[in-house]
Amino acid sequence: MDQKEDEASKQSPEQPQPVAYDAKGRPLYAAPPPAMMTPGGLTTPQAVHVSRAVEPIEPLISDEVKANHDQSVKSYPSLSLSESEYIVSAIPRHPIGRIIPLGFSLFFVVIIAALVFSYPKIVESLGAASGAPAFSLIAIAGLLLIFVVVVMGYAAAWVYSSNKLFLTNESVIQEIQSGIFSHNEQTVSLMNIEDVSYDQNGIMQMLFNYGSIRLSTEGEEASYRLAYVADPKKQIAILDNAVESFKNGRPININK
Numbered sequence: 001m002d003q004k005e006d007e008a009s010k011q012s013p014e015q016p017q018p019v020a021y022d023a024k025g026r027p028l029y030a031a032p033p034p035a036m037m038t039p040g041g042l043t044t045p046q047a048v049h050v051s052r053a054v055e056p057i058e059p060l061i062s063d064e065v066k067a068n069h070d071q072s073v074k075s076y077p078s079l080s081l082s083e084s085e086y087i088v089s090a091i092p093r094h095p096i097g098r099i100i101p102l103g104f105s106l107f108f109v110v111i112i113a114a115l116v117f118s119y120p121k122i123v124e125s126l127g128a129a130s131g132a133p134a135f136s137l138i139a140i141a142g143l144l145l146i147f148v149v150v151v152m153g154y155a156a157a158w159v160y161s162s163n164k165l166f167l168t169n170e171s172v173i174q175e176i177q178s179g180i181f182s183h184n185e186q187t188v189s190l191m192n193i194e195d196v197s198y199d200q201n202g203i204m205q206m207l208f209n210y211g212s213i214r215l216s217t218e219g220e221e222a223s224y225r226l227a228y229v230a231d232p233k234k235q236i237a238i239l240d241n242a243v244e245s246f247k248n249g250r251p252i253n254i255n256k
Contacts, residue, residue, distance in 0.1 A: 065169075068254065072168075079166065079173055080185070088242060088254050091165035091235050094210035097228040098157040105153025109146050116142035155180055165213075165226045167242055169252045172215060174224050188224060190246040192217045196239045198232035215239070 018027030061069075061084050068086035072079070076087060115122075116139055123132045162177035172193065174186045193215055200211035211232040215224040229235055245252050 068169075076166070078175070080187075081168065082170065085168050085170045086254070087166055088169055088252050089167040089235075089238055091167065091213070091226065092230045093161070093163070093226070094208065094228045094230040096204075096208055096210060097160045101153050101156035101160070105149050108149045112142050112146050112149070160228070163226065165224075165229075167239060169242075170246070172224065172239070174226065186224065188215065188217055190243050193239075193243050196236050196243065198229070198236045200232065213239070 020028045065084055065086065069081065069084065072081060072085075072087040076090075079087075081087075119135055119138045159177050159179065162175065162183070164175045166173040166175075171187050171189050175183070176186065177183050195216040196213070197216075198211050198213045200206055200209075205211050210228055210230050212225060212227045213229050213232050213236055217223065242252050244250075
């Protein structure tokens with residue numbers, strides 16, 4: 001018995017066991033085994049080799065997602081969409097935003113035309129017919145002024161229509177057109193959207209059912225806002241449902 005006890009005492013009861021094995025079958029320990037300890041109490045380095053694919057693994061894209069993506073690229077070629085991204089909803093803007101600049105342009109066109117056609121009578125009533133410019137020059141100047149007003153009105157309506165907001169199955173994309181030659185695009189992931197809200201102020205917005213929507217991002221002070229949105233309550237419901245579905249891993253249906 002004494003001899004067996006001596007042999008058992010020579011074997012450490014706390015002999016560490018490997019917790020895993022590397023690619024070549026070599027044991028890996030949670031703590032350095034005694035065999036790796038140097039006389040000074042230091043451990044010899046242990047190399048661990050981790051292999052990875054040379055080429056990244058491409059995500060699987062279903063035929064339905066691919067078809068939706070191709071259709072979105074065809075319908076909205078200016079947007080930058082990932083391979084698995086497609087448009088769920090294009091947030092519509094109320095046509096009243098185009099009517100306002102075009103209406104002002106039409107008003108000024110009528111005023112200018114009335115002044116041009118009334119020019120002979122105005123000159124006659126002032127008694128300055130001899131020294132007044134010829135009617136032909138006034139007519140040309142009036143036509144040029146009308147052309148400028150029409151172009152400005154059309155440009156204002158075009159800038160208004162170029163400000164858009166798109167909801168995709170992965171993000172919200174905002175196209176911002178602050179001028180004829182000033183355009184930029186902002187994208188925020190649905191995962192980072194913390195709050196969506198809308199507001200309608202004044203009798204005009206309530207009467208014609210348009211307003212502003214606002215998206216707040218998580219962990220940042222950035223916000224995305226779009227004015228003159230048609231039926232903002234409905235659009236906010238679509239956005240809120242998309243955000244919740246994305247965060248909970250549910251599919252986001254295309255809004256027909």
